[in-house]
Amino acid sequence: MPIYRNFIGGMHIKTKYSHVSLSAKVWLQEIKERPTLLISPILVFIILTISFEVGVHQGAQVYASAAQAQASSLASTVTSAFSSRFKIATAILNALSVTIKASSEPPSSAMSNWNVLKEHLAIVGSDLYNIYSGSISLMQVVPNFIVDLILPSKPFDATLLGVNILTPIGNGSRTQLLSRTSAALSNYPDITAEGPLTFFYPGWGVNVIQLIYLNKTVNLTSLNLPYNPLRANCSACDEADPSQQLWGLCVVNLDLESLRNGTDPSFQALNPLYNYILWQPGSFSSLLNNSIPRVNIVAVPDNESSLPSSAITISFDVIPGNTWYLDIQLKGGWAPSWELPLLISLPFASLFISFIVLFLKVSQSRHIRLLRSLVPSSDSILGSITHSGSLSANSYSENSKSVKRMDKLLARTPADRILNLIGQLMKGETPVIEEVMDIRRAIEDRSDLYAAPKEMQANMERVLSADVANYVSVLTLSGARPEIKSGYDLKVGVLCDPFDDRRRSSAFSSSSSNNQDGLSPLQSVIEDSPRPSFISLKSPELTKVLEEACMSFSFSFDIGTLRDITNDHALPVLALYMVSVDTDIAKDLKLNLNLFSSFLDKIEQLYNPHPYHNKTHAADVLQMLHTIVKSSLLKCNIVDSSLSQLAYIVAALTHDVDHYGYNNDFLVNSRNPLAMIHNDHSPMESHHCSLTFTTLYQDSYDFTKTWSVADQKLFRSTVINLIMATDMKQHFNIQSKFTSSIRLAGSAGIAAANSLPITEVVDIRQGKGARGGVQARASPRESPESKAVDDSPVIVVTSSVVSSKQQVVPRASRSGTGYVTKSIKVTPAPTPAAPGGSYSPKDDGEKLLCLQIALKIADISSICRPLPVALRSIQGLEEEFFLQGDKEKALGLQVTPLFDREKTGVSKAQQGFIDFIAMPLIRNFVHIFPESYPILEELKRNHSQLH
Numbered sequence: 001m002p003i004y005r006n007f008i009g010g011m012h013i014k015t016k017y018s019h020v021s022l023s024a025k026v027w028l029q030e031i032k033e034r035p036t037l038l039i040s041p042i043l044v045f046i047i048l049t050i051s052f053e054v055g056v057h058q059g060a061q062v063y064a065s066a067a068q069a070q071a072s073s074l075a076s077t078v079t080s081a082f083s084s085r086f087k088i089a090t091a092i093l094n095a096l097s098v099t100i101k102a103s104s105e106p107p108s109s110a111m112s113n114w115n116v117l118k119e120h121l122a123i124v125g126s127d128l129y130n131i132y133s134g135s136i137s138l139m140q141v142v143p144n145f146i147v148d149l150i151l152p153s154k155p156f157d158a159t160l161l162g163v164n165i166l167t168p169i170g171n172g173s174r175t176q177l178l179s180r181t182s183a184a185l186s187n188y189p190d191i192t193a194e195g196p197l198t199f200f201y202p203g204w205g206v207n208v209i210q211l212i213y214l215n216k217t218v219n220l221t222s223l224n225l226p227y228n229p230l231r232a233n234c235s236a237c238d239e240a241d242p243s244q245q246l247w248g249l250c251v252v253n254l255d256l257e258s259l260r261n262g263t264d265p266s267f268q269a270l271n272p273l274y275n276y277i278l279w280q281p282g283s284f285s286s287l288l289n290n291s292i293p294r295v296n297i298v299a300v301p302d303n304e305s306s307l308p309s310s311a312i313t314i315s316f317d318v319i320p321g322n323t324w325y326l327d328i329q330l331k332g333g334w335a336p337s338w339e340l341p342l343l344i345s346l347p348f349a350s351l352f353i354s355f356i357v358l359f360l361k362v363s364q365s366r367h368i369r370l371l372r373s374l375v376p377s378s379d380s381i382l383g384s385i386t387h388s389g390s391l392s393a394n395s396y397s398e399n400s401k402s403v404k405r406m407d408k409l410l411a412r413t414p415a416d417r418i419l420n421l422i423g424q425l426m427k428g429e430t431p432v433i434e435e436v437m438d439i440r441r442a443i444e445d446r447s448d449l450y451a452a453p454k455e456m457q458a459n460m461e462r463v464l465s466a467d468v469a470n471y472v473s474v475l476t477l478s479g480a481r482p483e484i485k486s487g488y489d490l491k492v493g494v495l496c497d498p499f500d501d502r503r504r505s506s507a508f509s510s511s512s513s514n515n516q517d518g519l520s521p522l523q524s525v526i527e528d529s530p531r532p533s534f535i536s537l538k539s540p541e542l543t544k545v546l547e548e549a550c551m552s553f554s555f556s557f558d559i560g561t562l563r564d565i566t567n568d569h570a571l572p573v574l575a576l577y578m579v580s581v582d583t584d585i586a587k588d589l590k591l592n593l594n595l596f597s598s599f600l601d602k603i604e605q606l607y608n609p610h611p612y613h614n615k616t617h618a619a620d621v622l623q624m625l626h627t628i629v630k631s632s633l634l635k636c637n638i639v640d641s642s643l644s645q646l647a648y649i650v651a652a653l654t655h656d657v658d659h660y661g662y663n664n665d666f667l668v669n670s671r672n673p674l675a676m677i678h679n680d681h682s683p684m685e686s687h688h689c690s691l692t693f694t695t696l697y698q699d700s701y702d703f704t705k706t707w708s709v710a711d712q713k714l715f716r717s718t719v720i721n722l723i724m725a726t727d728m729k730q731h732f733n734i735q736s737k738f739t740s741s742i743r744l745a746g747s748a749g750i751a752a753a754n755s756l757p758i759t760e761v762v763d764i765r766q767g768k769g770a771r772g773g774v775q776a777r778a779s780p781r782e783s784p785e786s787k788a789v790d791d792s793p794v795i796v797v798t799s800s801v802v803s804s805k806q807q808v809v810p811r812a813s814r815s816g817t818g819y820v821t822k823s824i825k826v827t828p829a830p831t832p833a834a835p836g837g838s839y840s841p842k843d844d845g846e847k848l849l850c851l852q853i854a855l856k857i858a859d860i861s862s863i864c865r866p867l868p869v870a871l872r873s874i875q876g877l878e879e880e881f882f883l884q885g886d887k888e889k890a891l892g893l894q895v896t897p898l899f900d901r902e903k904t905g906v907s908k909a910q911q912g913f914i915d916f917i918a919m920p921l922i923r924n925f926v927h928i929f930p931e932s933y934p935i936l937e938e939l940k941r942n943h944s945q946l947h
């Protein structure tokens with residue numbers, strides 16, 4: 001069991017690891033392919049890092065300012081406490097001074113005698129000392145500059161103080177004291193301070209000195225002051241003020257010992273947080289060392305001699321003219337402790353955020369890529385195809401507003417809406433609620449997801465004239481059948497077509513009808529032998545025309561040329577040529593060409609001579625479909641076998657066989673037997689299929705009978721599916737399936753096709769009267785640089801599709817005079833998905849869908865032929881519709897829009913037909929199969945010329 005568990009664990013780790021490494025690889029790949037993904041993360045990193053660093057720096061500065069302000073505030077409190085000691089000294093000195101002055105003033109009293117005054121001062125002074133003994137260590141009264149009163153009395157050797165201070169006695173300090181006192185006298189200060197200094201008794205502090213002046217009216221001698229012989233020499237003593245004379249001085253020794261030993265309570269508030277130094281510029285103590293520029297009174301608690309330059313300095317005067325300084329510095333500096341760690345760590349935070357941004361960008365990029373490949377936006381698939389400006393002369397420019405407007409009007413089917421909704425959800429967008437409701441309704445009703453939406457008819461009516469809109473909607477929309485006039489009594493089979501009798505006699509007959517000379521149409525144009533697998537033509541001119549009809553990119557072929565040269569047997573001749581000469585179908589399938597020829601003859605006979613739906617139309621459709629397949633579909637493996645090739649050829653040649661000349665609505669409304677047999681479901685197309693196979697399965701025609709049952713079934717189902725797709729009522733449905741299908745085709749093939757959808761138009765020249773002057777040169781693997789070189793209008797096609805069979809084939813243009821020809825270069829879209837092709841169908845259903853679309857395009861392609869050919873075809877169609885209109889009138893039915901020969905005909909509705917039907921269909925097809933671009937171009941040109 002443990003072994004088993006370990007095994008599972010090991011597997012898990014391995015899987016997880018490979019997943020991670022795969023992700024990293026995908027990441028790197030994504031960044032390699034789109035280096036611009038790195039821009040945002042790098043910008044984020046730079047901006048964040050700068051912002052963070054600047055922010056932290058600013059924050060630290062604010063913090064430092066606040067700390068400095070706090071320090072200043074605290075320092076002010078401390079310094080005012082310090083200053084108050086000097087105020088005490090000043091107050092004591094003032095008290096002594098006032099007493100001395102008052103005693104000398106008249107009226108004279110006993111107090112004027114120094115000895116009496118001295119006793120009085122001793123009492124007052126002792127009281128003051130007792131009050132302020134914490135701050136002061138000594139008071140001295142010095143009459144006539146002789147220390148004569150010391151309070152408290154003589155706690156030390158009084159002789160040190162009791163000298164005449166005016167006398168230099170050899171002690172440096174005394175000399176200096178004299179000079180300083182004299183200097184002080186000359187400046188006439190009231191109070192001065194000396195120090196800091198060491199007292200002559202144990203202690204340390206500052207001497208605060210007050211000089212005492214008396215009016216000169218007072219007789220100093222009468223005051224009985226101690227005699228000082230040097231007093232007479234003290235000129236400064238009397239020169240300070242002419243009206244005053246110097247009595248002497250008083251001194252208070254301020255005790256600052258507590259500052260030096262760090263026990264001063266006012267400074268203790270600074271101790272926990274700050275380093276500080278209280279100092280004076282070079283002062284009295286500098287007597288001991290003259291080089292000292294300043295004297296540090298106190299440096300607490302680290303006892304440093306100086307602080308960093310960032311320390312703040314507060315200056316304050318303790319007495320006028322005596323300035324002290326306090327340097328203060330937060331322990332560890334003003335910068336906050338968090339500044340450095342943040343400055344170091346924030347770039348990593350920026351880097352982390354940048355990585356998150358990069359992760360999001362890469363994820364988003366991959367998401368969008370996946371989204372585009374899974375559900376390409378409708379614009380990329382259905383949107384306009386971009387071309388160079390060479391075609392701008394065309395009024396129907398792909399980028400024109402009218403195209404965009406038309407795209408809007410071509411409302412999406414439920415399938416399109418669902419795909420769009422998924423796309424929106426995957427992009428994280430909120431879908432429009434109405435859209436969701438519509439989809440929900442469609443699902444609830446189980447309606448056809450590919451059905452044309454209801455607003456289609458309204459959109460048609462909005463932009464087309466009423467009859468044209470009516471015509472186009474009746475043609476394509478199931479619900480738009482013209483109503484039968486009320487009161488009309490219909491009986492089944494009453495309304496039959498004019499060919500009814502002939503059809504009954506011929507359709508199910510097994511004998512092929514021959515020409516008057518006994519030869520079948522085919523036998524008249526081909527050699528008698530060898531027949532088994534290859535035919536040879538009697539006429540070289542016919543060979544030339546057939547080669548031209550079957551070459552690639554022969555989109556402008558005029559079927560009239562072949563009709564004329566084959567004596568109106570273009571259909572069987574072309575089909576037989578395709579099967580036995582142009583392709584290897586006959587050889588591959590070991591086709592019995594006798595049977596096949598007979599079948600062709602029979603089918604040709606079954607076509608009715610209507611103005612439009614006749615055998616020449618079938619030949620025209622066959623030629624166009626063959627051209628589309630050879631140009632576009634072969635390389636994408638959409639037609640991947642001889643069987644499917646034969647299927648599309650047979651489908652094209654039989655797709656309108658025995659057409660009644662009426663549309664399905666008429667057959668339904670007139671209760672034609674065909675509508676009855678097929679229950680109104682595409683009665684005409686059902687009939688074409690039915691007739692095709694009832695004919696084929698007769699012994700004299702059945703070229704399939706030697707095949708396997710599976711092949712027979714596949715052939716039959718393909719032909720039926722192709723023919724049934726030509727019912728225009730299925731138009732929007734099939735087109736929607738196609739667009740949905742190619743949207744979901746997904747992956748690189750479609751993505752590449754979207755990014756480089758189509759050809760580059762190199763040059764356009766007007767080839768007026770270019771009869772016989774058009775050449776098509778198909779050069780496999782030719783480089784894009786090889787353009788048309790001669791002056792004649794040339795179509796240069798560069799395509800890997802072209803086989804060697806179709807080298808430089810000159811082609812006579814019978815498309816009429818004055819027709820515009822041009823030279824274009826068609827470059828197939830890059831083809832990562834399929835070798836040689838840009839689009840790769842995912843299954844057989846998609847292959848069939850592409851063929852159905854190709855057949856639908858071929859069926860309406862007469863409007864994409866050169867204008868004279870297109871006009872001839874439109875005239876035929878109009879006449880056939882008028883004939884139906886005549887019949888409708890004769891039967892009393894409501895005349896179908898544009899079918900009334902007394903009114904506007906269908907030739908006037910071509911722009912509406914192109915806008916709503918042909919252009920969207922062909923544009924989507926060309927978008928996926930760019931080699932078919934010439935069809936679209938011709939259509940655009942005709943659109944601009946058909947009014």
Ligand SMILES: [Zn+2]
Pocket residue numbers: 617621655656726859
């Ligand atoms: Zn047709």
